[in-house]
Amino acid sequence: MPSRFASRFACLLAALAVLGTVSAVQAQSLAVQPVVVQLAPGQMAETLTILNQSSEPSAFQVRAFVWETENGADKLTPTDKVAISPPLGTIAPNQRQLIRVVLRQPAQTREETYRIWIDQIPAASEPGSIRIALRLSIPIFAAPATRIAPDLQWRLTRAPGGLLLTATNAGTRHMAVRNIALAMPDGRTLKLGGNTSPYVLAGGMRQWTFAAPGGTPASLRLTATTQDGPLDRSVALDAAP
8 A cells, every 4th residue: 555545544544533433444355366467469368366355255346448548648448349257246255256358359560458447346334434445457468460569769858847758659569667767977866756657558658757956967867677678778858848
């Protein structure tokens, strides 16, 4: 649980406890494997396993979406291109449920991307209790029969309060960019602002913001880890935003 959410949640519980309105908090708990679905060329189906780690039965619902990016942000559109079986059900305590995910048609000229949401449906709360629903978001990458590869182009510009790093993927496969960092020539690392999805989808773009000290040089060192290996290169700072 992210620390910021945990802090806010703790404050909420404290406030409710002071008012005498909360006697118990019942957190729902589901886990899924695998957490990323990668469909090879010609592969049309994969099986997920959902585990109910709680001591109570847990109802669930599974929905599929086409996954794109628009202006650097994720865009999910409900779709019937992915069949889910079963799309909903109930898992007994400490038991598993197999979910079959099937593409209705193969990817064509580039990698196709989807996400499925596994939503936990909480039972009715007892008086004086709070139930927390859980959502798991699983990415699906479906490869076509043709050869595919990412092609990231990097651009660094000034933005209000700092620098904006933009990665545009002109290729046909996604690139997962993690542990991204910008460093000054003297080795000082710029502070990364906020949390950004690591996935730069084919034909899409992703942006990261960094705090910029005074006297930012004309180029900085960009480092990251990707599924294709480490990234280490120089990125020039554009004069124009």
